[in-house]
Every structure is written in C-alpha cells, then in structure tokens.
Amino acid sequence: MRYNPGVTKRAQAQPAPARSPARPAGDGIDDRELVARAQKGDRVAFRSLFERYSRRAYSLAFGVVRNADDALDVVQDAFIKAHRHLDKFEGQASFYTWLYRIVMNLAIDHLRKNRRQKVVDFSEGTLDEGGLGEDSLIPRIIGGNPGRALLDREIRDRIAAALDELSDNHRAVLVMRELEGLSYEEMAQVMGCSKGTIMSRLFHARRNMQKRLVDLYDRPANLANGPGDQPGEEDRRGIESEAEDPQS
Amino acid sequence: MRRDMRRDMRPDMRRMRRVHTSVLAIAALAVLIGFTHAARADVQVSCNVVEIEGSSSDAPSLDPELKSLEKKLKKPPFSSWNTFKRLGAQTVTLSMMKAASVPLVHGKAELLLRDVTAPGSKKRRLSLGLLLDDADGKRVVDTKVSVDLGDWFMLARSMKSNRGQVVALTCKLL
Amino acid sequence: MSKVTDPDLMMLADGELDAADASALERAAGANGVVKVAAVREVGDLVRGHLELATDEAEDRLAGLWTLVERRLDGGEVEAPERAKSDREPSASAGGVWSRFLRWVDGHRGHLLTGALSAGAVAALAFVLRAEPRVEIRTVEVPVKGSATGPDVGSGGSDPIVLTATPPSIESLEVTGGTGTLFTIEDDDGGSETAVIWVTPDDVLEGI
Numbered sequence: 221m222r223y224n225p226g227v228t229k230r231a232q233a234q235p236a237p238a239r240s241p242a243r244p245a246g247d248g249i250d251d252r253e254l255v256a257r258a259q260k261g262d263r264v265a266f267r268s269l270f271e272r273y274s275r276r277a278y279s280l281a282f283g284v285v286r287n288a289d290d291a292l293d294v295v296q297d298a299f300i301k302a303h304r305h306l307d308k309f310e311g312q313a314s315f316y317t318w319l320y321r322i323v324m325n326l327a328i329d330h331l332r333k334n335r336r337q338k339v340v341d342f343s344e345g346t347l348d349e350g351g352l353g354e355d356s357l358i359p360r361i362i363g364g365n366p367g368r369a370l371l372d373r374e375i376r377d378r379i380a381a382a383l384d385e386l387s388d389n390h391r392a393v394l395v396m397r398e399l400e401g402l403s404y405e406e407m408a409q410v411m412g413c414s415k416g417t418i419m420s421r422l423f424h425a426r427r428n429m430q431k432r433l434v435d436l437y438d439r440p441a442n443l444a445n446g447p448g449d450q451p452g453e454e455d456r457r458g459i460e461s462e463a464e465d466p467q468s
Numbered sequence: 469m470r471r472d473m474r475r476d477m478r479p480d481m482r483r484m485r486r487v488h489t490s491v492l493a494i495a496a497l498a499v500l501i502g503f504t505h506a507a508r509a510d511v512q513v514s515c516n517v518v519e520i521e522g523s524s525s526d527a528p529s530l531d532p533e534l535k536s537l538e539k540k541l542k543k544p545p546f547s548s549w550n551t552f553k554r555l556g557a558q559t560v561t562l563s564m565m566k567a568a569s570v571p572l573v574h575g576k577a578e579l580l581l582r583d584v585t586a587p588g589s590k591k592r593r594l595s596l597g598l599l600l601d602d603a604d605g606k607r608v609v610d611t612k613v614s615v616d617l618g619d620w621f622m623l624a625r626s627m628k629s630n631r632g633q634v635v636a637l638t639c640k641l642l
Numbered sequence: 643m644s645k646v647t648d649p650d651l652m653m654l655a656d657g658e659l660d661a662a663d664a665s666a667l668e669r670a671a672g673a674n675g676v677v678k679v680a681a682v683r684e685v686g687d688l689v690r691g692h693l694e695l696a697t698d699e700a701e702d703r704l705a706g707l708w709t710l711v712e713r714r715l716d717g718g719e720v721e722a723p724e725r726a727k728s729d730r731e732p733s734a735s736a737g738g739v740w741s742r743f744l745r746w747v748d749g750h751r752g753h754l755l756t757g758a759l760s761a762g763a764v765a766a767l768a769f770v771l772r773a774e775p776r777v778e779i780r781t782v783e784v785p786v787k788g789s790a791t792g793p794d795v796g797s798g799g800s801d802p803i804v805l806t807a808t809p810p811s812i813e814s815l816e817v818t819g820g821t822g823t824l825f826t827i828e829d830d831d832g833g834s835e836t837a838v839i840w841v842t843p844d845d846v847l848e849g850i
Binding site: 328389416 | 545
Binding site for chain 1: 651674684695701703
C-alpha cells in the first residue's frame, strides 16, 4: 500500500505538496520546458507531462465522479483537451493548475450528464455571521493514525459511501480543497462563485461527512489506532469530550 | 331453402366482413400515413422564445416570470446553477420554410418551421430548424428538432464564470 | 475576541487566517474548538487517504491510458462501450409496413382493442410505424366513436384505446467549437418530456 501519512498532510497556507509519480530516468526537465516542446509537436514531451500528472488528475477526477471507469474517461478527455489547446496555454500559471481546471470542468460536466435525480435547492445559501444553529461541527475525531484507520476495510467503505452521498458541489469543493490545497479564493475562481458559497459548501461537506461517520467516533481508540499505538494528547481530548460546543 | 342458404353463406359472410374490415383498416392507415408526411403550406405557428441566464450566486433565486419553468430548471442539467434570470421573451410567428430571426441578449437565434405533421390528429408535431449564434456572431449550434406542439424545447450553453444561457421555446398553432 | 464560530474554526483549520488572527482564535477557541479544528483536518486526511488508495487500485489501468490517449491524438477512433439497448427502441429489422405492424400488435396485444379497429386506434398505430421518434404508449379510457364490429366494443361505452405521446427528437445537430449533449427532462406528471441540447464550448477556460 502506498498511503503515506507523511505526504498527505493537511494543506495550510502553502499549496499541497506535489505528489508527482516517479519521472523517467534522467528526466529533470522543468514543466515549462516540456510544455514548450509539446507546443511544437514533441509527443515525447507531452507524454512526460502525462506521466507526471495523470495519477493526480485521476485522484481528482475519481473524487468528483466516484466511478473508476468514468474517472479514467475524464482523465483521458482532459489530456486530449489539453493537447488540443496547448497553444492557448499562456504559462501564467503552472501546467498542472491549468490541467486540473480542465479535469474539474470535465468531471463536473460528466456529473451533469449522468445525474438524473438530483434536484437543486434554491435555499442553498452562504454561511452567515450568526453561525448555523444545530448544523455545527462535531467536536470529535476518530483519533490515531488516519493511515491505520484506512487499513480497516469497513472504515474505508464508510468514507467512500459518505463521499458518494455528498452533493456534487459539496464533494467537488471538498476534493479540491483536500487534494489540491486550494484556497477559498482559488476555488471560487475555479467554480465561478463567491468565496462565501465556497465556504458554505465546504462547511456542509465536512459536516455531512462527520454525520455519516459519527458512530466511528464512539469506537474505543485501539480499534482505530491498532495495538501498540497510543492516542496523542489532542486525540484523547477529542475522545473524552462529550458535550456539543456551547460556543465560547 | 332460404334458411339453408343463409346457413351456408354465414362463414363466407364472416370472412368477407373480416376482409372488408382489414381493407378498410389498411386504407385508413395508408391515408393517415400520407397525412403524417404532408406539409401544409398555409400552416403558421406562434412560438414563445424565452432567454434565461443561469448562474451560481450567494443568493439563489428564480425570476418570478420563470415560474412556469421552475420544475425544469431545478433538474439536471440545470441543477448546477441556482440563480435564474429571465433576460427576455418574444413571440415569433413562423410560416413554413421562412426563417425568422430572434435577437437575444447573448447573441441571436434563427428559427425555421420545416414541417408540421399529423395535422388531422390531436397532437401535431413540428420539425424546426434552430441556429444559435453568440454575441460575437459566431455560430454555436445548428440543429433540426422534432417536437410536439405545446412542448418546451431548450438550447443551453455554458459561458465563462460558470454562467450559462438558456433559450427555451414552445409553439402553438395559429 | 468576539464569539468563536464554527466557520472561524474551519478557516483556522484551512490556514485562511493571517498569523495574528490565527493566534487570537487559537487562544479563544477553547477545548471543543481545538477538537473541532482537529476534526476538520482529520476529515481531510481521511478523504485524501481514501483517494490515494483508490488511485493505487487504478494504477494498472492508468498505466495503459497513455496508449488510448496517443491513439486519439493520432486521429484514431477509440471504441465506445457497448450501450444497453432501450427496450423501447423500434426494431431495426427489415420488413414491410404490414409485417412491422403485425410485430407491434404481437408485442402490445394487451393494449389494443380486440376486434375491429376504431379510427382513433388506427391513428395511434400510424405513429408507431414510424422508425423515429421513440414512441411512448399510454392506455387511457376514452369513449369510442364510429362503427365497430368486434365483440368487445360496446356501443356508447367507455373502452380503452391507445393514445401516444411522442418525446422530442433531434434530427441533426452541429456544434461549433464544443460538444453537444442531449438531455430529456421528464415532466413530473409524466405527460411530456422536454428536450435540452446542452453545449459545452471546448474553450471554457479564461486566460491564465
């Protein structure tokens, strides 16, 4: 298993660390150089870009469309589209930034084409200053090492199911945030909406994920951590805490 | 004798009646099929063309004048937007094979009535040609559609900043 | 500091606050606030981990994806997956009008008047015989007019005949610089469908 908690640390002010796949031996070429060569018709250069970013593009696509076959189609279409429009790439942002926008657009388009039952709610709004009443974050964590938690098949399936149940917009922002480490402002630009709408969607996405995983919070720490692991100080506080936040 | 003759004739008469009915049915069928393909030159339809702008915003809303389309706009593929504004509505009279231009806020549409089928039946069907150009005059869509009179048909396209244009139309016979 | 809200804690977890505001919020957050921040981050870790593992599982298929991309770049066709045929698709087999009519009758015997055909029913059948468009068949109760000789048709009674509503169809579609997708929205009353042609331009990216 390649899951490495050290790599998948949460994004903070910095963008998410690049998780490029291994480059071909001797390939220390900058993306800009590869793009410039590909724009001149160098297929090998474009293939290098594909090999660098297809995995990351797949993670993003799969996070949104939730189906492996469809995610592969999205990735394939994204690279075709990127190749077709390479002449329009101006180089002001990185190639991957440009590529993931294509991936996101195609993934969201794919959902649009395939979802038949989803009905929009005109009452979806933004977070207001006054808080969200009963719809607040749960002050609990599963605790321990998330990597170990994911070794548990049941927990993995629960997370997958919880993601599946999110609305498309909620899931898209959550995946963008957690995989790409985009700021609220950047996500607002990608999705063509306001920062407030992004915050609302992200908040509801996380709250809904928590709701669907709430029974996992009540498990004894050793199930999540595995024998020999001890929960940290922060984890113990989460496990022992019982009252909802009275809002200090 | 007469009774015997009638008895003898009954199977023949039933057979003849069946043949007669079948012939009638086939004839009626042929006439109707002929009708379904006939286009009457004097037919005119009146089409209501509504231009809508869709977007996502902080305050989801639906223009009150779009109430009749609310249920459709809440469903995919429109459900990625949450704000719908009616940009304009026009009534256009279409005559057979005469194009009519419809100016829009975000471009222009051209409609052509190509055919009206089954004029004698309850539900008539229109064959329409539709062209849509964007605000720069660039052709976006060229399509030919068949739709029942009274039903809605919509053309939608994504624009920048997650906005979109929807051109919705419904026609009735004049 | 004013009251700490959950959105504030979310912004803290996401690094959206400047250093001074972040410190002030951490001090004001309280025990539950700190756990909530940890919870937000934990959800992120779990989502990332899940997606990484899912991508691991697709590694083999991703490795073969370049072949498909290259084929398309070279102008070759990639086989589309076989689509399941709709049960309502009209038979494409050859045959005259009459044989198609008989096949249709066999398939929908339960919906038809037995005995002779009324004028209304003949009109309905005429729609069915066309190869396009796809025809929706509904059985409704309406009075039967005109002569009828079949034993099941009573005079002046209300008998079921077949009516048809025809969904919209696209005869041709050309989209310049983009892709067109056809949707149909079924109305809630099931009485009609609205066709939507959705155009996605190839270039929806703003200059970056």
